[in-house]
Amino acid sequence: MKKxxxxxxxxxxxxxxVFWFYQTRIIELVINDQLIELDDPVIIEDEIIFVPAQPVFxxxxxxxxxxPGGEVFSGILGEFEINLPAGSQKVIVxxxxxxxxxxxxxxxxxxxxxxxxxxxxxxxxxxxxxxNRELTISTPGEFDPEVGDNLDGPLLHVAYPPEYQLNYYSxxxxxFGTIQSYSQVDVxxxxxxxxxxxxxxxxxxxxxxxxxxxxxxVKVEASDGINTSTIERTVLYPEGIGLMAEEPxxxxxxxxxxxxxxxxxxxxxxxxxxxxxxxxxxxxxxGQGNFVPMTELEYPGGPPGRGGIYTAVxxxxxxxxxxxxxxxxxxxxxxxxxxxxxxxxELPGQVAFFSELPYNVVEVKDSSELNYSGWFRIIRxxxxxxxxxxxxxxxxxDDVASYLTAGTRFETVxxxxxxxxxxxxxxxxxxxxxxxxxxxxxxxxxxxxLSGIELLETNDKVILYLNADERFPFLVDSGTDxxxxxxxxxxxxxxxxxxxxxxxxRELNLKPLEGEPKAQVLAVKIEQPMTGFTPSWENTTLKIExxxxxRIDRENPLNGKxxxxxxxxxxxxxxxxxxxxxxxxxxxxSMSLYLEELLLEAGAEVIMTRTEDVDVDLYNRPEAQFINExxxxxxxxxxxxxxxxxxxxxxxxxxxxxxxxxxxxxxxxLAKVTEIMDLPxxxxxxxxxxxxxxxxxxxxxxxxxYMMHPEDNWYILHPEGQKKFAxxxxxxxxxxxxxxxx
Ligand code: ZN
Numbered sequence: 001m002k003k004x005x006x007x008x009x010x011x012x013x014x015x016x017x018v019f020w021f022y023q024t025r026i027i028e029l030v031i032n033d034q035l036i037e038l039d040d041p042v043i044i045e046d047e048i049i050f051v052p053a054q055p056v057f058x059x060x061x062x063x064x065x066x067x068p069g070g071e072v073f074s075g076i077l078g079e080f081e082i083n084l085p086a087g088s089q090k091v092i093v094x095x096x097x098x099x100x101x102x103x104x105x106x107x108x109x110x111x112x113x114x115x116x117x118x119x120x121x122x123x124x125x126x127x128x129x130x131x132n133r134e135l136t137i138s139t140p141g142e143f144d145p146e147v148g149d150n151l152d153g154p155l156l157h158v159a160y161p162p163e164y165q166l167n168y169y170s171x172x173x174x175x176f177g178t179i180q181s182y183s184q185v186d187v188x189x190x191x192x193x194x195x196x197x198x199x200x201x202x203x204x205x206x207x208x209x210x211x212x213x214x215x216x217x218v219k220v221e222a223s224d225g226i227n228t229s230t231i232e233r234t235v236l237y238p239e240g241i242g243l244m245a246e247e248p249x250x251x252x253x254x255x256x257x258x259x260x261x262x263x264x265x266x267x268x269x270x271x272x273x274x275x276x277x278x279x280x281x282x283x284x285x286x287g288q289g290n291f292v293p294m295t296e297l298e299y300p301g302g303p304p305g306r307g308g309i310y311t312a313v314x315x316x317x318x319x320x321x322x323x324x325x326x327x328x329x330x331x332x333x334x335x336x337x338x339x340x341x342x343x344x345x346e347l348p349g350q351v352a353f354f355s356e357l358p359y360n361v362v363e364v365k366d367s368s369e370l371n372y373s374g375w376f377r378i379i380r381x382x383x384x385x386x387x388x389x390x391x392x393x394x395x396x397x398d399d400v401a402s403y404l405t406a407g408t409r410f411e412t413v414x415x416x417x418x419x420x421x422x423x424x425x426x427x428x429x430x431x432x433x434x435x436x437x438x439x440x441x442x443x444x445x446x447x448x449x450l451s452g453i454e455l456l457e458t459n460d461k462v463i464l465y466l467n468a469d470e471r472f473p474f475l476v477d478s479g480t481d482x483x484x485x486x487x488x489x490x491x492x493x494x495x496x497x498x499x500x501x502x503x504x505x506r507e508l509n510l511k512p513l514e515g516e517p518k519a520q521v522l523a524v525k526i527e528q529p530m531t532g533f534t535p536s537w538e539n540t541t542l543k544i545e546x547x548x549x550x551r552i553d554r555e556n557p558l559n560g561k562x563x564x565x566x567x568x569x570x571x572x573x574x575x576x577x578x579x580x581x582x583x584x585x586x587x588x589x590s591m592s593l594y595l596e597e598l599l600l601e602a603g604a605e606v607i608m609t610r611t612e613d614v615d616v617d618l619y620n621r622p623e624a625q626f627i628n629e630x631x632x633x634x635x636x637x638x639x640x641x642x643x644x645x646x647x648x649x650x651x652x653x654x655x656x657x658x659x660x661x662x663x664x665x666x667x668x669x670l671a672k673v674t675e676i677m678d679l680p681x682x683x684x685x686x687x688x689x690x691x692x693x694x695x696x697x698x699x700x701x702x703x704x705x706y707m708m709h710p711e712d713n714w715y716i717l718h719p720e721g722q723k724k725f726a727x728x729x730x731x732x733x734x735x736x737x738x739x740x741x742x
Contacts, residue, residue: 003504006065013261031059031137040110042135048102049128050112053084060124060139073104073111075122078182080199082121084113093121094199123200125720138720142181153227154182155202159579160708161643165235170644171236173208175709178579179222188221189631195648198710203579205710207648213239244277244308249338250275252344255309259351260417261329265354266321267420268414270314272332274347276309280336286314286351287330295339310334317374320533321355328352349417358411361446362420362437363471364404370436373590375403375424375693377431402475404436404694407537409471411446411489424473424488425516429701448540450520451493453510455630457502460550462526466542474542476535478661478695479516481506482525483546485532504548529740530661532696547696549640549740550631557737559603559729561631566691567608568637568701571615576640576707578717584707585613587716588636591704594726595636602730632733635691635701638716641708651709656701658692665698668739669732676728679705679712698736702729 021442027042039054057075071086083092086106105112119126127136159175179185181202191560194206218233256335257273282294329352358408378401404571412420454465473488506525513519532547569575569587575584641647657666666684674681705712
C-alpha cells in the first residue's frame with residue numbers, strides 16, 4: 001500500500017481579488033448531486049472553466065498533495081496519480097505526459113485546473129449549464145464487480161470466456177474482464193500484457209490465438225507487484241465441424257437434410273445432405289429406387305475440417321407421382337462406401353410426390369390469429385449453412401420475405417414440414433407456415449383478374465386500390481419515395497386504365513414483371529418521403545396506404561410527435577453480458593428512461609414498451625395500442641461480440657432497420673450518434689428482426705456500443721455516458737424529422 005502525503009494548502013482568503021477573469025455571478029459547483037461550498041470561486045477565462053483543484057479532487061475521493069518547492073499539485077485516486085505543475089500546460093496523468101488545453105493556474109495560493117481536461121484525466125463527467133451558471137461533475141457508477149472467485153491478490157473478474165467455451169468458426173478468442181478501477185495492477189493473459197486496459201474502469205480486453213483440437217487453458221493474472229490473483233478458463237476449439245473420423249465409417253446423426261416431410265410436385269427439386277466420415281463414396285436412394293451418387297462438398301475458404309459433407313439434388317420427374325392424388329410417403333436413405341465397408345442411414349425427412357397443381361389453396365388468417373408465423377420466407381439456395389434452419393426442398397437456409405396480410409390467398413406447390421411451399425416467381429420458392437393460413441377446401445385454383453386501379457390522396461396518405469375478382473398473392477418492397485407491389489398469378493383486364501396522378505404522386509405505372517407470364521408490378525413514386533405503408537384487404541380489393549410525413553415544426557420538430565421507446569430485452573432476457581452484474585437490459589433501460597425525459601421536455605408524447613426490469617414479448621408487443629398514432633419507433637440496445645470475434649478492433653455504433661424506406665433514418669441516426677459519442681461508426685444493417693418489422697412508421701434499432709469493449713462501455717456503464725447516448729438519440733430523431741423539410 002502506497003503512502004501519500006496529505007497536501008497542506010494555504011487556502012486563499014475569501015473574496016480574493018481575481019480581477020483578471022470575467023465573472024458576473026457566482027458559479028455553483030455540484031458534485032454527485034451535492035452543492036459544494038467553495039472558499040475560492042470557479043472561474044472562467046477565455047471560455048475555459050477552471051476549478052480550484054484541491055476541494056474538487058478531494059470531494060471526488062482523491063488524496064491531494066502539494067509540493068511547495070516544485071509548485072506541483074498532485075491528486076491521487078486509488079493508485080492513479082495526476083501531477084499538475086503550476087503555470088504549465090504539460091501535466092502527468094498516470095505516468096503519461098499530456099498537454100492540456102490550458103495551463104494550471106496558481107491564484108493567491110490556490111491551484112486551479114481546467115475542468116474539462118481534469119475531468120477526462122480523472123474519468124468523471126462534467127456538464128456546464130451557462131444559463132443557470134451551474135457546473136456539474138459526476139463520478140462513474142460502480143464499475144468494480146462483485147467477485148466470488150477465491151483470489152490471493154488484487155480484485156480480478158473474468159467475464160469472458162465462460163468455462164469450457166467451444167468455438168468452431170474462428171481461431172481466435174477474446175478475453176474480457178475487470179480489475180480494481182484506478183489501480184496500477186498489471187494484467188497478463190497467458191503471460192502477455194493485455195491489449196486494452198481502461199484504468200479508470202479497470203476493464204481489460206485482449207485477443208489470443210487458440211490451437212485446434214485440444215483443450216487450451218486461458219490464464220489471467222492480475223498483480224500489484226506483491227500478490228497475484230489468477231483465474232483460469234478452459235476452452236476447446238474442435239478440429240472442425242464437419243470432420244468425423246475416417247474410421248470406423250459412419251454417418252452422423254445430425255446435419256441430415258431433409259429434416260421434415262417433403263411433399264413435392266413434378267419439376268421441383270429436393271436437396272439431400274448428410275454428414276459422415278470424409279473421403280467415402282456416397283449414394284442416396286428414395287423409397288425402393290436406384291442408388292444415385294452424391295458429391296462430397298468442397299468448402300474452399302471455410303474453417304478447417306469441412307470434409308465429410310455429402311450432397312445431391314433430385315429433380316422430381318413426371319413418373320414419380322401417381323396420375324391422381326399423392327404417392328405414398330417414402331424414406332430417403334444415404335449410404336457411404338469405403339474400402340469394402342458400407343454404412344447407411346435413413347434421413348429424418350421423408351418424401352411424397354403429387355402431380356396436379358395446386359396442392360392446396362390457402363388464405364392467411366386474421367391478424368389477431370397471427371404471431372411469429374405471420375411473415376413468410378424466401379428460400380436462399382446459394383448460402384450453404386449447415387446449422388441454419390434448413391427446410392429441405394430446393395434450398396438450404398431461408399430469409400424472411402415479407403409480412404403476411406390477413407386474407408391474402410396463395411396456391412401452394414407442396415410442403416416442407418410445417419411449411420407450405422409457394423412458387424410466386426419462376427426461380428423463387430417461398431415458405432408459408434401452416435399455422436398462418438387456413439386451407440380453402442372448396443377452392444381448387446386461383447384465377448384472379450385485375451379489373452381496376454384507383455388512386456386517392458388525403459392530407460396524410462396516398463391510397464391505392466387494386467380491384468380484382470378474388471384475392472391474389474403479392475409482395476411489397478419500399479424505398480424512401482416509392483413503393484413496388486408485385487402481384488402474382490393474375491390476368492389483366494384489357495380495359496384496365498391507370499388513373500390520373502394526384503398532387504403528391506410523381507409516377508404511377510403498371511408493367512409486366514420481366515420473365516414472368518402472369519405477374520405485374522405496380523410502381524408508385526411520391527414527392528415526399530414515404531414514412532410507412534399498410535396493405536389490407538377490403539373484400540377482393542387490395543388497399544395499400546402510403547404514409548406521408550407528418551407536419552414538422554422547424555423550431556421544435558419533436559413537439560406533438562408520438563414516439564415509442566423500446567428498451568431492449570428485460571426480465572429473464574438479460575441481453576449482452578457486461579463486466580460485472582450489469583447487463584444490457586439494465587443499461588439500455590437507463591438510456592431509454594433518459595431519452596424519455598428528453599423527448600417529453602421537447603414536447604413529444606412517449607410510449608415505453610417497458611419501464612422496469614420485466615419480460616416483454618417481442619412478437620406480441622402491444623401493437624394495437626400505438627400502431628395508429630405512432631410517428632417514430634426506437635429500440636435501444638448495446639452490442640455483444642460473437643464468440644471468436646476480433647473484439648479489440650470491433651466496437652462503436654451500429655443501427656438496424658428493416659424496410660428500405662427506413663434506410664435513410666438508420667443512416668441519419670448512425671451519423672448523429674457516432675458524432676456525439678465520438679465512437680467508431682460501424683454500419684447500418686438491413687435486418688428483419690421482430691422490432692424493426694413494423695411497416696407503418698419510421699423504425700430503427702440503435703446498438704449503442706459494445707458491452708465488453710473498454711472504450712465503449714465507459715459510456716455505456718456510466719450514468720452520464722448513458723445520458724449522452726440519450727441526447728445523441730434524441731438529436732438523431734430530431735434530425736430525421738427535420739429531413740422531411742429538405
Ligand atoms: Zn440487444
